[in-house]
Amino acid sequence: MAADDVKPNEQIHPGKPVIVDRYTVGARINHWITAASLILLALSGLAMFHPSLFFLSGLFGGGQFTRFIHPWVGVVLFFSFLGLFLRFWKANLWRREDGTWLARFRDVLANQEDNVPEVGKYNAGQKLVFWSMSVLIVILISSGLVAWDQYFSQYTTIDQKRVAILVHSIAAVAIIGVWIVHFYSAIWVRGTIPAMTRGRVTGGWAWRHHRKWLRELVAKSSKGTGPSGSKPAE
């Protein structure tokens, strides 16, 4: 079970510092397409969300184009996130240590990670971000399709459209909130960004934040179970 966290292409490169592969090129491209779509969706959606933010439509060359492009970016986001979901869902399954980690979340915030259990590739916070994003994106695409007047207006009643747009706006607020948490964690926990830019983190980062994952990686490479060990991460 635990080995689910470790992907065949995750390698440890000993040295000073130790370098650990975390994301393949494919996963990184997939992530950044998703990230770009989510930000574009938030900006274009917020333009329609509140008059004080309507100026954001200027970023998209006006209200008409904002209205037009938003749902299409949504479609990109949906499929792109689907890719991430298929890549990451296993490592995001809930484990026993996650409950304890969460119960000691104060220590995490207080920078006292020694008091919390060792975690695998993802900690409980990351898992919650992952699952709430997954659920919210499903809600957003389904309510978004109902609100997509240009192509789908004839399939639903006006009352259904009212429910849809209300649900959509609430889910949008929620997902932007989750994104803020996600973004803040990535910048607060220094050394995280290179995981998604260059695909690798330092051993110290892995030791500090995902010690169980690091141990699993080490165990795997010492047993030599990884297929074609010479192949670096894509």
Next chain:
Amino acid sequence: MFPPLPNPSTTETTPRFSEKDLIRRSASTVPAPEQHLTEVAKLIDVSKCIGCKACQTACIEWNDTHPEVGVFAGAFENPPDLTPDMFTLMRYSEWDNPETNELEWLIRKDGCMHCADPGCLKACPAPGAIVQYSNGIVDFVHENCIGCGYCIKGCPFNIPRISKVDHTAYKCTLCSDRVAVGQGPACAKACPTQAIVFGTKDEMKGWAAKRVEDLKSRGFANAGLYDPPGVGGTHVMYVLHHADQPELYSGLPKEPRISPLVEVWKGVTKYAGLTVLGVAAGVGLLHHLIMGPNRVTEADEEHAEELTEGDSHGRR
């Protein structure tokens, strides 16, 4: 007979109302106008309508819309529904009156009601795409419309339609361009039976009272004026022979009001939403200011090195 509408004058007239007379503007605030214009209204007396569709035709002509040539669908309605090119539509329903055992043909001219509290305007996210003048006219301003269709969700009467050609919303303008120069709506002008009359809202209420009285004297005990208070009253009103059952007239809503879903969407969701996001960002910032970054230490790196060095098969 109600005094007929004047013919257009041949001399140039300055518009009687303009931007200065706005009392509401979508997604924006407007300064209170200096003067409040007399409210106008169109009164549609259903009992006098013969279903000739002269109003529909006049509306097409005046607004220069080009509805598609449709197909006969076995009903009198033509086209079957309002469209971006058909701002008003005669709807026909046949009703077996259980009291008299008579078949009644109830014909209603459907179209924008020019609500005093317009749901379309409330829902619209685009500044200035929907405006309301102090005389009661609710008008769509196409160059500001983004085509999102929120007005459709806001309207309790299912009126606005989005054009597939220019992707903006259309509905009856109450002939704001004609009213501005002292004329009445084209549909009212064309109506051969005076089932549509136009004047100030007070005049129309007075005229309606007489019509209701007349109808009651003819046995329509429930005759009445449709000026629904749920939307603050309307500037298009109906005289109905069965005012107690407006639904009979092709589903005219009995107690129209802006849907509570729309009120929540446009009310608490916006304020709570922006607050939540603001607080989330603020907490993040504060946390960073207090705690500083979470940095990997030298010790962490050394631990990792020890761990990997213990591994003789480590690959480079």
